[in-house]
Amino acid sequence: MSQNIPPDDVRIEPPGGPDYHPGEPRNEEKPPRREKGEASPDWARDALLDMARHGLVEQRRARRWKVFFRFVSVALVVWSLTLITLLFTAGDRKAPGLSKPTAAVIDITGLIAAGETTEARRVIPQLEKAFEEDNVKGIVLRLNTPGGSPVQSSAIFNAIRELKEEYPDKPIYAVAEDMAASGGYFIAAATDEIYANPSSIVGSIGVRMDSFGFVDAMEKLGIERRLLTAGENKAIGDPFSPTDPEETMYLKGVLDEIHEQFIEAVKTGRGDRLADDEAIFSGLFYTGETAVENGLIDGLDSVRGVIRDRIGVEHQVDLTPRSNRLEQLLGATAQEFGSALTGVKSEPAQPMMLP
Numbered sequence: 338m339s340q341n342i343p344p345d346d347v348r349i350e351p352p353g354g355p356d357y358h359p360g361e362p363r364n365e366e367k368p369p370r371r372e373k374g375e376a377s378p379d380w381a382r383d384a385l386l387d388m389a390r391h392g393l394v395e396q397r398r399a400r401r402w403k404v405f406f407r408f409v410s411v412a413l414v415v416w417s418l419t420l421i422t423l424l425f426t427a428g429d430r431k432a433p434g435l436s437k438p439t440a441a442v443i444d445i446t447g448l449i450a451a452g453e454t455t456e457a458r459r460v461i462p463q464l465e466k467a468f469e470e471d472n473v474k475g476i477v478l479r480l481n482t483p484g485g486s487p488v489q490s491s492a493i494f495n496a497i498r499e500l501k502e503e504y505p506d507k508p509i510y511a512v513a514e515d516m517a518a519s520g521g522y523f524i525a526a527a528t529d530e531i532y533a534n535p536s537s538i539v540g541s542i543g544v545r546m547d548s549f550g551f552v553d554a555m556e557k558l559g560i561e562r563r564l565l566t567a568g569e570n571k572a573i574g575d576p577f578s579p580t581d582p583e584e585t586m587y588l589k590g591v592l593d594e595i596h597e598q599f600i601e602a603v604k605t606g607r608g609d610r611l612a613d614d615e616a617i618f619s620g621l622f623y624t625g626e627t628a629v630e631n632g633l634i635d636g637l638d639s640v641r642g643v644i645r646d647r648i649g650v651e652h653q654v655d656l657t658p659r660s661n662r663l664e665q666l667l668g669a670t671a672q673e674f675g676s677a678l679t680g681v682k683s684e685p686a687q688p689m690m691l692p
Contacts, residue, residue, distance in 0.1 A: 435654060440644040441467035441476045444657040449485030449493075449520045457492035459658035464493075467656055468500045468507055475648030476509040478528060479640050484519025487544065487595050494602055497527035510647065512640045513537040518622050522633070523599055526606030530647075532638040533625035539633050542603055543620030544595045546588060549576045607632060 443463055449455045467476045484490070497509065511517065511525035513533035518541040525531045533539055555562060555577065562577045573584045600618045604611065611617065612631040628634045638646075644653055 435470055435472050437652060438472055438474050438650050439652040439654050440648045440650050441470070441473045441656045442479055442640060442644075442653050443467065443476065444479045444481070444655075445521060445524060446479075446481045449482055449489050449524075451486065451489060453485075454658050455482065455485070455489070457489045457496070460493050461496045463656045463658050464496060464500060468504045473507070473654070474650050475507065475644070477640055477643055477648075477653075478509070478511045478525065480511055480513045480517035480521050480525060481515050482518070482521035483516055484521050484523070484541065487520065487523070487599065490520035490523040491598070491602070493524045494527040494606075497524070498606075501527075501529075508648065510643050512638065512643055513539050513625065513634070514640075519543065523602060526603045528606075530636075531634040532636050532643055533628060533634050534639070535624065535626040535637055537625040537628075538622050539625055539628040540617065541620055541622040542596075542599055542618045544592045544599065546574075546592060548574055550580065551577050552579050610635070 443460065445455055445460070447453060447455060464476070467473050501507075501509065508530075509528045511528040511531045513521075513525065513531065514537060516538040517525050517531075517533065518538055522540055522542065531539075564572055564575065564578070566572050570584070570587075572578065574588060596618075603618070610632040614631055617631055617633065623631065623633065625634060625637055629636060644650060
């Protein structure tokens with residue numbers, strides 16, 4: 338019985354023709370030759386196959402994008418949770434080893450400056466924790482620093498003095514390893530006693546301000562300096578302008594004032610142990626062996642020796658403030674972004690306690 342197929346329907350014949358059955362040999366007769374301009378009878382099948390093929394491609398593409406966005410979303414959630422966890426737990430980490438009598442060791446290493454692990458806002462909370470903890474029988478500051486900011490050094494010095502008054506029975510010592518110079522010695526002067534290795538570098542009680550002058554180089558290169566200020570002294574110390582005797586005298590006065598504060602702090606901390614020698618305050622630095630003779634330190638010893646012989650315990654716990662990887666990453670990213678945004682990375686001259 339024949340079937341009536343509506344004229345607007347499209348029927349796709351199997352490859353072997355309407356009477357072909359699987360297993361039978363195909364009719365290998367060549368298709369009739371079409372006249373030029375005559376449409377292929379398989380155009381509908383080819384069109385449907387193309388549509389199906391493009392549909393599969395689009396589905397795969399959509400699936401890939403969906404997987405990508407899911408991955409990004411999960412990564413952002415994990416990153417956010419990690420950030421929140423670190424922010425809430427970074428300041429409340431319980432150091433191991435505080436369950437028995439111990440000595441607290443706090444490292445003052447590298448440049449003493451804002452933004453470093455040696456800055457006052459990081460060091461002072463660790464000092465407070467060490468003084469408040471009952472099982473900490475003594476504190477040792479391990480110094481490996483050339484100095485740095487007078488503000489940060491002074492803040493730590495004052496905090497140690499205040500904590501000593503609040504906890505008079507808890508000793509605090511400073512031990513210079515490679516170097517306890519300038520701002521590092523400023524901090525050490527607040528402790529009860531200072532020790533060092535015979536070859537340690539100690540002292541350098543002075544203040545410096547570093548800058549450069551590029552005036553002649555600019556003239557040779559044909560560079561014109563265009564500087565606008567509001568306030569006649571706003572550009573004082575500008576390295577691209579000629580030196581001015583009055584400005585130099587003013588800056589020297591600022592350094593002398595900070596130097597006097599440094600000297601007063603050392604005298605307050607060391608008292609009569611200092612030798613009657615003004616060269617101590619001239620910015621000279623000494624070996625540990627010489628520093629014993631002029632009263633800058635109390636003796637030659639190591640961190641381990643101070644813990645064992647003077648604090649009288651066998652155990653120690655490290656309470657050094659440390660920045661985690663996330664803080665380093667965020668800080669570096671923000672700094673690089675700011676430099677890229679402005680195109681300038683400048684650090685104005687400022688007083689520093691360095692050798």
